[in-house]
Amino acid sequence: MAQAALQKLRERLPGAVTDAYEGVGGDDVALVRKESVEEVCRFLKEDPDLAFDMAPYITAVDYMGSDPRFEVVYQLYSTKKNHRLRLRVPVPESDPVVRTVTALWKGADWYERYCWDMYGIRFEGHPDPRRLYMYEEFVGHPLRKDYPLRGRQPLVPERQVDEPWRGPGPAARD
Amino acid sequence: MSTSADLDLVPAIATRREEALTGLSKLVSKGLGWARKYSLFQYPFVTACCGMEFMAVAAARYDLDRFGAALPRFSPRQADLLMVVGTVNCKQAPILKRIYDSMADPKWVVAFGVCASSGGFYDNYATVQGIDRIVPVDVYIPGCPPRPEQVLDGILLLQKRIQEQPHKLIDRAQPALTGKG
Numbered sequence: 001m002a003q004a005a006l007q008k009l010r011e012r013l014p015g016a017v018t019d020a021y022e023g024v025g026g027d028d029v030a031l032v033r034k035e036s037v038e039e040v041c042r043f044l045k046e047d048p049d050l051a052f053d054m055a056p057y058i059t060a061v062d063y064m065g066s067d068p069r070f071e072v073v074y075q076l077y078s079t080k081k082n083h084r085l086r087l088r089v090p091v092p093e094s095d096p097v098v099r100t101v102t103a104l105w106k107g108a109d110w111y112e113r114y115c116w117d118m119y120g121i122r123f124e125g126h127p128d129p130r131r132l133y134m135y136e137e138f139v140g141h142p143l144r145k146d147y148p149l150r151g152r153q154p155l156v157p158e159r160q161v162d163e164p165w166r167g168p169g170p171a172a173r174d
Numbered sequence: 175m176s177t178s179a180d181l182d183l184v185p186a187i188a189t190r191r192e193e194a195l196t197g198l199s200k201l202v203s204k205g206l207g208w209a210r211k212y213s214l215f216q217y218p219f220v221t222a223c224c225g226m227e228f229m230a231v232a233a234a235r236y237d238l239d240r241f242g243a244a245l246p247r248f249s250p251r252q253a254d255l256l257m258v259v260g261t262v263n264c265k266q267a268p269i270l271k272r273i274y275d276s277m278a279d280p281k282w283v284v285a286f287g288v289c290a291s292s293g294g295f296y297d298n299y300a301t302v303q304g305i306d307r308i309v310p311v312d313v314y315i316p317g318c319p320p321r322p323e324q325v326l327d328g329i330l331l332l333q334k335r336i337q338e339q340p341h342k343l344i345d346r347a348q349p350a351l352t353g354k355g
Contacts, residue, residue: 133265133300134265134300135264135265142299142300147299148299149297149298149299150297150298150299151299152264152299152300152301152302152303153264153299154264154267154302155264155265155267155268156267156268156271156308158302158307158308159306159307159308159309159310161304161306161307
């Protein structure tokens, strides 16, 4: 569907797209360099033939063990042209910073906060770079693969529960 | 020998007075228990999907009103039964504790559903493994979500418990706080 968009993108911004393929389900996927995310997104949004005026979902993936470790995924949709495009942006662990796209899509605000909260990927230029789900006292980013599964960080001291069928407390198990 | 007779009489009178008082306070306790178990004003701390089942219990078909526990008070100061309905996560734990602490004595807590009772299948970084790690719980209702019949059974259990526990007309004891929070 968005083959034309990809073609145009490659012509206009050579070097920004490192790879492109047709993903599962027929959506076109483009791998974009981290440095040119903002540029690519602005082009995709503002070009009248492409008009990607909506970012339905932005998330991140942790490919622990490979390099670069993280990937930010942008799902783009055009309500005018009814086509979709997925951008995959590899982000290294040593420098997990991406330019924000909140200036283009206001809805990206909470998605970027979510990525910061869960994966620890900072979005440079974000207007409100707080955590989204977890509390400010929380240390670490829980959806990173190296975060302990039961790494609970209670805000209030927990009472001792001694019933044997309840298993050991959080402190003993984690 | 009048003095020794007096001395003999004193403990007898004291015992009778004590007996009378104990009997009276037992009667009062029983009466208060009867009154309190049929006038449970609940605070619904509803956080998750169990809330739908809670609504079903409170609505006309299963009708919690039959047990005097129909009217939810949305201020913890006016409630004496804290219904924790649904998953409580670490971020909400201070809120739950604060609500419990701002309820007036006597107060009871029901853990509604398996998440509130033990954390359920949410054994992860965010979920409190049972609200009894935050506040003391009187009745646990299992189920995901529990059937309305189970909830009614839990309410009846709580009523039995309320009837059996000692009540005082005037209780000057300091209420036990669960701590900072």
